[in-house]
Amino acid sequence: MNLGLILICGMLALKAEVPVELAPGSQxxxxxxxxxxxYVEEAVGEFPGAFAGSFSSDPATLVLRGISIADDGSLDSVTNYEAPGTKTDSTFPIIFEVSASLVPVPYAESLLHADxxxxxxxxxxxxxxxxLADEGPSQAxxxxxxxxxxxxxxIALVLKVSSDSEEDDRMAVLHPRLKVPVSKEGTVLTTVEFQLxxxxxxxxxxxxxxxxLDCSFALASSSPLASLEWRLQHRGSGRxxxxxxxxxxxQAEQSTAHVDVVQLLETGDASLSLHGVGVGDEGTYICLVSTHQHQAQNIIQLQLVEPPRVRLFPELVSREGDGATTLTCEISGYYPLDVSVKWTWEAPDDKDKVPISDSSTYFSSHRQAQDGTYSINSYLSINTATELRPVTYxxxxxxLALEEPITASAQLRVPEQKTSKGLVGAFIATFIFFAALVGLLLRTRKTGMNKEQRHRVLHLSTSRSVDPKSEKSLETSG
Incomplete structure (x- = not known):
């Protein structure tokens, strides 16, 4: 990073809280x-027995000259690039000076402030x-x-080599590695003819x-657009x-694909819109823009993802039968295929979840739905007879579609155990209940007997108050 960029970064750091919008006075x-x-090129015949298709790579410098950047005062310390010139041993560094006078370089501000x-x-x-085919000896x-x-x-830039003088090409100095004319400072002067x-x-x-899928281009006026093609490559096949x-x-080969041809011709926007994407739309897309001289492409990867739905059942487990229970973790509706499942258990007095060995779990086979999504079940066998505490499984x-794992849990209930104090309390309560019941019965019986005695006394007193004549007649009849 040069001194100018260091100063820029410092000023930008101080303005970190300033809104992105440019100030009214910016220019x-x-x-x-x-x-x-x-600088990368195919190594052809440099070494005996070299493998075909091998490449060499050397350090190089790309200088985008005179790029227009919005300045709000933070670019005051930026200075123009000065070429180092040739070295004392007459070797040339690989430096490309690029002019964007014909075709602008996009996202230049992002490139400048990348550091x-x-x-x-x-x-x-x-x-x-x-x-196109070779144009003859004068081809640039x-x-x-x-x-x-x-x-x-x-960003892809098609660069055409130019010259900084009107001298005969035979008098121009050639770069020893690139075999093209260089400037007095030893740099390769180029012009952007096409960018994608x-x-x-x-x-x-x-x-x-x-x-x-974003794809934009700009062309020099001497090379108008000839064609645009979008292709899809996936799993060894293409269309x-x-x-x-x-x-x-x-021509749209599928009804869900669309390119705005008006924007294509007016602004160079070759973006492809896809509606209602499905499994068949996944893959590597190639945006291929051609002129009568040039051809360049953008490669865009489209990946479909769908997060899984997770359900664990039964949610409550009790101690019944022989104590053997199987928990089922149902994972459904996810894409792509790869999914990872881990089991843990935790007791109330444990600080951390305890991992369960994979040997205690097993899986069903994968199932694929009509829409292309997948489902699978993971099973865990547990023995409730050996666990005396309440446990959470x-x-x-x-x-891939999840930022954090999804967790589903099931509870193992432990039956309440009666202590000796509880049994004594239950016995006392039962005794008091029966004692109260006996007392109530005795009280009811005594009350009934008192009523019968009063009835007999009343009957006797009534008999003694009968008329004497009636009593005498009774005696006579007797």
């Missing part, structure tokens, strides 16, 4: 963006062959620059959603999803 400023790269944002930039430069030299930020931005970029090199989405040829009607499920 565009022309700066140089310097990137550390690698401040903690991002990594991967940069590779390699020889580039024109899309071309290179391809590929930039990738760790945040997901990818994407913000979404990897996308992850759920079933049934709609997604947009075309969308195709547009200049002057012809756009848990099934923990991890999957």
């Amino acid at each position: 565009l400023r022309s700066v140089d963006v310097v990137l550390d790269c690698h 401040c944002a903690g991002e990594e930039v991967t940069c590779e430069i390699s020889p580039y062959s024109l899309h 030299s071309w290179f391809m620059g590929t930039l990738k930020l760790s945040s997901g931005i990818s 970029s994407s913000r979404t090199p990897t996308l992850r989405t759920r079933f049934g959603t709609s997604v947009t 075309r999803v969308f195709h547009y040829q200049t002057g012809d009607m756009a 848990s099934c923990h499920v991890s999957h």
Whole structure:
């Protein structure tokens, strides 16, 4: 990182709480963006017996000259790049100076502030062959620059070698490694003729959603658009999803795929929209943009994920029969296939969950639903007769679609045990109950006897008050 970038990062750190929107007084400023790269080319015939397809890699520098960046005052300390020149041993460093006068370089501000944002930039430069057949001895030299930020931005630049003087090419100094003319400072002067970029090199989405695969380009006026093609590669097979040829009607090979042709022609937006994605839409998408001279592509990975639903049953386990019980952890509706299941148990007085050995568990076979999602059951056999404490058994499920594992639990109930004090208390309560019942019966019986005695006394007193004549007649009859 040079001194200018260090100062920029310091100023940006002080302004970390300032909103992203530019201040009213902000204006565009022309700066140089310097990137550390690698020059990569196929090693052909350098060493006897070299394997075909092997590559060599050398340190290189990519300098994006005069890039317009929005300046809110934090770029005051930035200075222009100065080429180091040739070394004393007459060797040349590999330095590409790039002019963006014909085609702008996208996401230049992200490239400039990558170090401040903690991002990594991967940069590779390699020889580039024109899309058409050889144009003859006067054909210019071309290179391809590929930039990738760790945040997901990818940029492809088609670079055409130019010259900083009008001298005869025969008088120009050639780079000893690249075999192309170099400037007085020993740098390779190039111009951007074609750029292709994407913000979404990897996308992850759920079933049934709609997604947009970002792909944008810009061309020099001398090389208009010839065609756009979107292809899908998955598990060794490929098919075309969308195709547009200049002057012809756009052709979508599937009803759920769409490219806005108006935006394609007006702004260079070649993004592909997919609606209601399913298993058949997963894979590697290739955005292939062609002119009559050039061809470049973006590669975008689309991955489908669906989180599992987890259920553990029975939720309550009691001590019945011989004590053998099987817990079932039902895991369903997930994608992709890989899923991880762990079992634990925990007693009330335990501080941590105790892992259960895999030897105590087993799985059913995988099942696949019509929509492509998977299901599986995990089983745990337990013996409730050997466990005297209440225990919680848990099934923990991890999957690519989950930030944290899903946990489902079941409770083992332990029956209440009666102590000697409890038995004595129960006996006393029972004795008191029966004593009260006997007392109530005796009281009821005594009350009944008192009523009978009063009735007899009343009857006798009534008999003695009978009329004397009646009593005499009774005696006579007697």
